[in-house]
Amino acid sequence: MMLLTRKNLKDFEKQGYTGNKKLTEIKIIVKFFNPTGAGTWYCYEYEQGEGIFWCFANLGDDTFAECGTVAFSEIQDFKGKWGLGIERDRHFGTDHTLQDVIDFKVR
Numbered sequence: 592m593m594l595l596t597r598k599n600l601k602d603f604e605k606q607g608y609t610g611n612k613k614l615t616e617i618k619i620i621v622k623f624f625n626p627t628g629a630g631t632w633y634c635y636e637y638e639q640g641e642g643i644f645w646c647f648a649n650l651g652d653d654t655f656a657e658c659g660t661v662a663f664s665e666i667q668d669f670k671g672k673w674g675l676g677i678e679r680d681r682h683f684g685t686d687h688t689l690q691d692v693i694d695f696k697v698r
Contacts, residue, residue, distance in 0.1 A: 594667060594679050595621070602685055603637040609645065614690035619647075622683040627672035632661055633692045647692045658689075 602620045609617045621644075623632040629651025636645035642663040649656035666677045 592678055592681075594623070594677070595663075599679075600637070600639070603634075603639075606636065609636045609689075614693065615688050617689040618685045619683070619687045619689065619692060620685055622680040623666055623677050624680055625669070625671055626678050627675050630677070632666070632677075633687075633689070634661075635689055637663075647689060653695065658693075 599621050617635050619633045619635050621634040631649045632646045634644040634646040643660050647658050669677050
């Protein structure tokens with residue numbers, strides 16, 4: 592599976608820097624998940640030159656879910672049970688905001 596499409600990259604570029612935006616203004620561009628265990632990353636900003644995503648990450652415990660960064664190389668290189676890697680949720684649209692995922696309105 593292709594983890595990032597051209598459309599994803601264009602959407603990240605269109606959204607741009609999110610540090611000065613309200614949580615309700617920040618669109619989630621890509622949702623990555625571990626198909627064999629815990630781990631979901633809701634990505635809203637991508638520093639392509641550095642290969643770094645800004646995301647809301649939930650690694651299996653809602654209490655400790657938080658915003659932070661993850662390297663694209665970590666997403667690409669991960670291998671879980673049966674050698675399966677992280678996948679992109681192809682059915683997750685960009686109509687969800689960072690506030691939605693923080694409030695656990697979206698999964």
